[in-house]
Amino acid sequence: MEPAVLTGEHFFNGDVACAEGALAAGCRFFAGYPITPATEVAEHMSKRLPRVGGVFIQMEDEISAMAAILGASCAGVKSMTATSGPGFSLMMENIGLGIAIETPCVLVNVQRAGPSTGLPTLGAQGDMMQARWGSHGHYEIIALAPSSPQEIFYQTITAFNLSETYRIPVLIMADEIVGHLSERVIIPDPAKIKLHSRPRPKGRKDRFKPFQPGPNGVAPMAHAGEGYMVHFTGLTHDERGYPVMTAEAQAEMMERITGKVRRNLDKIIQVEKYRLEDADIALVSYGISSRSSQAAVDEAREKGIKAGLFRLLTVWPFPEEIVCELASRVKGFITVELNLGQIHLEVQRCARGMAPAILVGHAGGSAITPEEILANIEELAGRVQGK
Amino acid sequence: MNTGTTPKHPLDGLLRTDRIPHIWCPGCGIGTVFSSALIAISSTGTDPMKTAVVSGIGCSGRGAGYVNLDSYHTTHGRAIPFATGMKLAKPELTVVVFSGDGDLFAIGGNHFIHAARRNMDLTVICVNNLNYGMTGGQAAATTPHLAKTSTTPMGNPEVPFNLPLLAYASGATYIARWTMLHTRDLTQSITEALMHTGFSFIEVLAPCPTGFGRKNKLKNSDLLRIYQEKAIVKNGANPAETILDLEQGITLGKFVDYDRPTFEQNYARIISN
Numbered sequence: 170m171e172p173a174v175l176t177g178e179h180f181f182n183g184d185v186a187c188a189e190g191a192l193a194a195g196c197r198f199f200a201g202y203p204i205t206p207a208t209e210v211a212e213h214m215s216k217r218l219p220r221v222g223g224v225f226i227q228m229e230d231e232i233s234a235m236a237a238i239l240g241a242s243c244a245g246v247k248s249m250t251a252t253s254g255p256g257f258s259l260m261m262e263n264i265g266l267g268i269a270i271e272t273p274c275v276l277v278n279v280q281r282a283g284p285s286t287g288l289p290t291l292g293a294q295g296d297m298m299q300a301r302w303g304s305h306g307h308y309e310i311i312a313l314a315p316s317s318p319q320e321i322f323y324q325t326i327t328a329f330n331l332s333e334t335y336r337i338p339v340l341i342m343a344d345e346i347v348g349h350l351s352e353r354v355i356i357p358d359p360a361k362i363k364l365h366s367r368p369r370p371k372g373r374k375d376r377f378k379p380f381q382p383g384p385n386g387v388a389p390m391a392h393a394g395e396g397y398m399v400h401f402t403g404l405t406h407d408e409r410g411y412p413v414m415t416a417e418a419q420a421e422m423m424e425r426i427t428g429k430v431r432r433n434l435d436k437i438i439q440v441e442k443y444r445l446e447d448a449d450i451a452l453v454s455y456g457i458s459s460r461s462s463q464a465a466v467d468e469a470r471e472k473g474i475k476a477g478l479f480r481l482l483t484v485w486p487f488p489e490e491i492v493c494e495l496a497s498r499v500k501g502f503i504t505v506e507l508n509l510g511q512i513h514l515e516v517q518r519c520a521r522g523m524a525p526a527i528l529v530g531h532a533g534g535s536a537i538t539p540e541e542i543l544a545n546i547e548e549l550a551g552r553v554q555g556k
Numbered sequence: 557m558n559t560g561t562t563p564k565h566p567l568d569g570l571l572r573t574d575r576i577p578h579i580w581c582p583g584c585g586i587g588t589v590f591s592s593a594l595i596a597i598s599s600t601g602t603d604p605m606k607t608a609v610v611s612g613i614g615c616s617g618r619g620a621g622y623v624n625l626d627s628y629h630t631t632h633g634r635a636i637p638f639a640t641g642m643k644l645a646k647p648e649l650t651v652v653v654f655s656g657d658g659d660l661f662a663i664g665g666n667h668f669i670h671a672a673r674r675n676m677d678l679t680v681i682c683v684n685n686l687n688y689g690m691t692g693g694q695a696a697a698t699t700p701h702l703a704k705t706s707t708t709p710m711g712n713p714e715v716p717f718n719l720p721l722l723a724y725a726s727g728a729t730y731i732a733r734w735t736m737l738h739t740r741d742l743t744q745s746i747t748e749a750l751m752h753t754g755f756s757f758i759e760v761l762a763p764c765p766t767g768f769g770r771k772n773k774l775k776n777s778d779l780l781r782i783y784q785e786k787a788i789v790k791n792g793a794n795p796a797e798t799i800l801d802l803e804q805g806i807t808l809g810k811f812v813d814y815d816r817p818t819f820e821q822n823y824a825r826i827i828s829n
Contacts, residue, residue, distance in 0.1 A: 197645075198641065198644065198645050200637075200640075200641060219823070220827075224644045224645070224823065226640070226641075226644060226819075228637060228640075229637075229666050229667060229670040230666065232633075232634060232637070233634065233636075233640070233666075233667050233670075234637075236630065236631070236634040236637035236638040236640075236641065236667075237637045237638065237640050237644075238641055239630075239638055239641065240610070240628070240637070240638035240639060240640065240641030240642035240643075240645070241641035241642060241644060241645035242641075242645075243638075243642060244608075244641070244642045244645035244646035244649065245645065246645035246646070248645070262631050263631055263634060265631075266630060266631050266634075392646075393608040393626040393628075393642055393646060393649055394605065394608065394626065394646050394649050395605070395626075396605040397626070398605075398624050398626060398627075399626055399627070400572070400620070400621060400627045400628075400629070401627070401628045401629065402628075402629035403630065403631055404629065411572075411575060411621075412629075
C-alpha cells in the first residue's frame with residue numbers, strides 16, 4: 170500500500186492535483202471514460218487507486234461512468250468521475266438520479282470549448298449554465314471552480330466534504346487551462362485535512378426511513394448490505410423511499426432536496442474578496458479567468474482606478490446576497506468568464522439595474538488577457554465616473 | 557393454518573407487502589418471474605442482507621420496488637453499470653439486475669455487452685415481453701419481425717436480437733432461456749446463476765397481453781399456448797442455433813455454464829503484481 174495523502178511539495182498539473190485531492194479526501198472508487206482534457210485524472214486514478222485499496226474502472230461511456238459511481242456510493246464508498254463537455258452532456262440524466270436519491274459523489278468537468286466536439290484541447294468555461302440546469306427538472310446543485318492546480322487539490326477535498334455532508338452530487342467546474350497547467354502543489358499532512366462523512370443511521374433498522382431528514386435537513390444514509398433493506402428510486406418518493414405519484418409528494422420531495430442546500434447557503438458558499446472594500450468597479454470571475462482578473466485589478470489600481478475582484482470559489486449556488494449587496498455600493502460590474510455570458514446573467518440579475526454590468530468574455534480557446542480586462546475597466550470607469 | 561387471519565405467504569419476508577397491490581396488469585407474466593427470483597434468492601441460503609436488487613425503467617424495472625431487500629430503481633437502461641459500481645465497491649454483495657428487454661437491450665444494450673465482456677459477477681434476469689409494456693406496447697429490440705406494435709402498426713420491419721447468442725458472443729459465462737411457464741427450470745436456473753461466479757444471464761419470456769397481445773390478436777391464453785407448444789428444451793444447445801420464433805419454435809434451456817476469471821479476480825491479480 171502507498172500513502173493516500175502524498176504530503177510534500179509537488180509539481181503537478183491540475184488534473185493530477187485533482188486526482189490527488191480526491192485520494193486525500195478518501196475517494197476509493199473512480200469510474201470514467203477517456204476524454205480530452207480530463208483524461209489525466211482517470212490515468213492518474215488508474216495508477217494510484219489500486220495502491221491505496223481502491224478500485225478504478227474504465228467504463229464503456231460516460232453514462233455508465235456516472236451510473237457506476239452512484240452504485241458505488243450507495244454501497245458506501247466515496248466515488249468520483251471526471252470528464253469534459255461531451256461526456257458531461259451524457260452524464261446529465263444520472264446526475265439527476267444522484268440528486269433524487271440523494272447520493273454523494275463528485276464529478277469533475279475539465280471544460281473545453283463547445284458546443285459539440287468543439288475545441289477538445291483548448292479551454293473554455295462554457296458549461297456553467299449546463300452545470301446549473303443541465304439535468305431535467307428543478308433542483309439545487311453545488312459547483313466549485315478552481316483557478317490553479319493547488320486550488321483544485323483543495324477544492325476536490327471540499328467537493329467531497331460538501332457532497333457527503335449534504336448527500337448531493339458536487340461538480341468541480343475546472344477548465345482545460347487549469348487542468349493542463351503545471352504548478353507547485355503543496356499537500357499537507359493528513360492530520361491537517363478535515364474530512365466529512367455522510368450522516369449515518371442509528372437505531373432500529375426496521376423503523377429506519379432512508380429519506381427522513383435529520384436536523385440539518387439531510388437524511389442519514391444506509392448503504393447496501395447493512396440490513397436496512399432500503400429502496401432508492403428516481404421516481405418521486407416519500408421518506409420511506411417509496412414512489413408516490415402525487416403533486417403533494419412531489420412538493421415534499423422537492424422541498425427536501427432543494428431545502429437542504431438553500432437553508433445552508435452560508436455553510437456552502439465560499440468566495441474571495443480582493444481589494445473590494447473601496448472598489449468602484451467590481452470584477453466577478455472564477456476559475457482561470459479570475460487569475461487574469463486579479464492581475465487586471467492590480468494594474469487598474471496602479472492607474473488610480475478603484476477596481477476589486479469578487480472571486481467565486483463556489484459558483485452554484487450563486488452568492489446572490491453578496492452580489493446584491495455589492496450592487497448597492499459599486500459603480501459597475503464586469504463579469505470575466507470564458508464564454509459569451511453565463512454567470513454574467515446572474516450578475517446582471519443581482520445588480521438589479523443599480524449598477525451597469527458588462528461582460529468580458531469570448532467563445533473559448535484561449536485565456537482572457539489582463540490587458541483585455543484592463544481596457545474594459547478603464548472604459549467602464551470612465552463611463553460611470555461621477556455617478 | 558391459522559383460521560380467521562390471512563395466512564402468510566412463504567415469500568412475504570422478501571416482499572414489501574405494504575407496497576402491494578403491484579402495478580402489473582392482469583395476465584402479465586412478470587409476477588411469476590419475480591416470484592421465481594425470490595424463491596431462488598431464498599433457496600441459495602445467501603444472506604438477504606447481503607443481496608441487492610437493481611432495476612432500470614419499465615414494467616419489469618418495477619421489480620426492485622417490491623422486493624424487501626436493498627433495492628435500487630435507477631435510470632432507463634443503466635441498471636447494469638449502477639450494479640457494476642455497487643459490486644466493485646462491496647464485493648461481498650450478491651447483486652441481481654432485474655429488468656426488461658427494452659431496458660436491458662435497447663437503451664441499455666451497450667452496458668449489457670460490456671458487463672458480459674468483463675465477466676462482472678452479476679446476475680441479470682431479463683423479462684422479455686417482446687415490447688415496451690409500460691409506455692403502451694411499442695416495438696422493442698426483441699419484437700418479432702412483422703409483429704404489430706403501436707409504433708409498427710403495419711408490422712415490424714426490423715428483426716430482433718437473439719439474446720442468448722448476444723450474451724454468448726459478449727462473454728457471459730452462464731446463459732439460460734425459459735418461459736414463465738417453466739417455473740421449476742427457471743427457478744433452478746436463477747439459483748444456479750446466483751451461485752455462479754461471473755456474468756450470468758437469464759432470459760425469461762413472459763406474456764404482455766395488454767401491450768403485445770392485443771395488437772397481435774393474441775389472447776393471453778394464446779401466448780401461453782405458444783410458449784407451451786413451441787418450446788424446444790435443449791440444454792447445452794449452441795447459442796447460435798437457438799431460435800425464438802413464435803411459429804417455428806422457441807429453444808429453451810441452460811445453454812452456457814463455464815468459468816473464466818471475473819473482472820474483480822483479474823483486477824486483484826494484476827494489481828498485486
